[in-house]
Amino acid sequence: MWPVGHAFDLGPPRSLDNLNSHKVIDVVEERRCLDIDQMLDRLDLELVALAPVKTQVRQIADFLLLDRLRSCYGLISSWPGLHMCLTGGPGTGKTTVALRMVEMLKQLGYLERGHLVTVTRHELVGQYIGHSAHKTKEVLQRALGGGLCIDDAHDLFRAENEWDYGAEACEILLQAMEDQRDELVVILAGDKDRMAGFLQANPGIGSRIAHHIDFPDYAIDELCTIAERLLAEECYEFSPDGREAFRSYLRRRVNRPGFANARSVRDVLEEARLRQARRIMSGGQRRWSRHDLGRIEPEDLGSITEHN
Numbered sequence: 641m642w643p644v645g646h647a648f649d650l651g652p653p654r655s656l657d658n659l660n661s662h663k664v665i666d667v668v669e670e671r672r673c674l675d676i677d678q679m680l681d682r683l684d685l686e687l688v689a690l691a692p693v694k695t696q697v698r699q700i701a702d703f704l705l706l707d708r709l710r711s712c713y714g715l716i717s718s719w720p721g722l723h724m725c726l727t728g729g730p731g732t733g734k735t736t737v738a739l740r741m742v743e744m745l746k747q748l749g750y751l752e753r754g755h756l757v758t759v760t761r762h763e764l765v766g767q768y769i770g771h772s773a774h775k776t777k778e779v780l781q782r783a784l785g786g787g788l789c790i791d792d793a794h795d796l797f798r799a800e801n802e803w804d805y806g807a808e809a810c811e812i813l814l815q816a817m818e819d820q821r822d823e824l825v826v827i828l829a830g831d832k833d834r835m836a837g838f839l840q841a842n843p844g845i846g847s848r849i850a851h852h853i854d855f856p857d858y859a860i861d862e863l864c865t866i867a868e869r870l871l872a873e874e875c876y877e878f879s880p881d882g883r884e885a886f887r888s889y890l891r892r893r894v895n896r897p898g899f900a901n902a903r904s905v906r907d908v909l910e911e912a913r914l915r916q917a918r919r920i921m922s923g924g925q926r927r928w929s930r931h932d933l934g935r936i937e938p939e940d941l942g943s944i945t946e947h948n
């Protein structure tokens with residue numbers, strides 16, 4: 641079940657079965673066997689920008705791998721904190737990183753299954769006493785062996801309403817974060833300021849969060865690179881005028897409410913592909929080249945560039 645083929649046959653974390661204090665560990669070989677660098681490189685490629693986030697993920701990977709290797713020599717420390725808090729605006733890549741994180745934790749042997757269950761307040765908080773506890777326990781059960789990502793986790797607790805059943809969900813969550821910390825990882829996602837308020841109001845949960853990772857909003861150049869990447873994946877590209885129209889749309893849109901970073905880019909491009917199809921199929925022109933079929937023109941971004 642656990643990865644094999646190492647200088648030390650890595651057992652479960654904290655296992656002393658393979659204790660061999662005379663061997664020497666080749667860290668490059670260990671990383672290779674666990675595919676750790678391949679995984680981190682994939683994250684680098686998959687996500688544009690986010691340099692500080694990627695650095696933090698690498699640091700966590702290094703720390704956990706070393707923790708495993710140390711335990712092979714009998715150098716046992718307390719169970720490393722794995723629960724984390726990912727904060728940032730909408731569409732900045734939090735869920736994507738959460739997915740990669742739990743995969744990595746499985747690869748390193750800290751999680752047995754490595755799947756991610758994503759929920760919001762709605763799935764955890766109920767309508768009467770005992771209902772939240774029941775719902776939360778059911779969700780925790782599904783997440784066992786993997787990660788539980790709670791989107792907009794700050795909404796779980798409503799200090800202004802003493803009859804809110806979110807507090808009950810928080811209690812069960814806290815209990816699981818402590819008692820089942822070697823069986824599942826809790827990932828709280830949401831807005832940075834609101835999350836700070838939530839953790840302050842719930843110090844028990846706050847003190848069990850080992851890693852805080854903040855996702856900055858993307859700059860316009862980064863959003864353009866994300867757009868080019870998404871288009872290329874589907875064999876499209878912007879025409880020079882299309883690129884300029886898209887950039888000018890971003891300039892007007894990024895600071896407006898409702899703009900959701902990379903997710904908005906993805907949505908806009910999907911709409912542009914539909915419009916491109918309409919332009920080509922019903923525009924009166926009969927003959928189109930391969931080049932034409934792959935290009936997004938300003939008119940394909942029509943509604944977004946005109947009205948938003």
Ligand SMILES: Nc1ncnc2c1ncn2[C@@H]1O[C@H](COP(=O)(O)OP(=O)(O)OP(=O)(O)O)[C@@H](O)[C@H]1O
Nearest residue numbers: 686687688729730731732733734735736866902903
């Ligand atoms: N840096 C990036 N490079 C390329 N694509 C990205 C990047 N960040 C996000 N995306 C894409 O944008 C979409 C939204 O990302 P994701 O769901 O991870 O963001 P989120 O922060 O969890 O959003 P939300 O706040 O809505 O939960 C996904 O399709 C993802 O692949």
Ligand SMILES: [Mg+2]
Nearest residue numbers: 734735791829
């Ligand atoms: Mg998300």
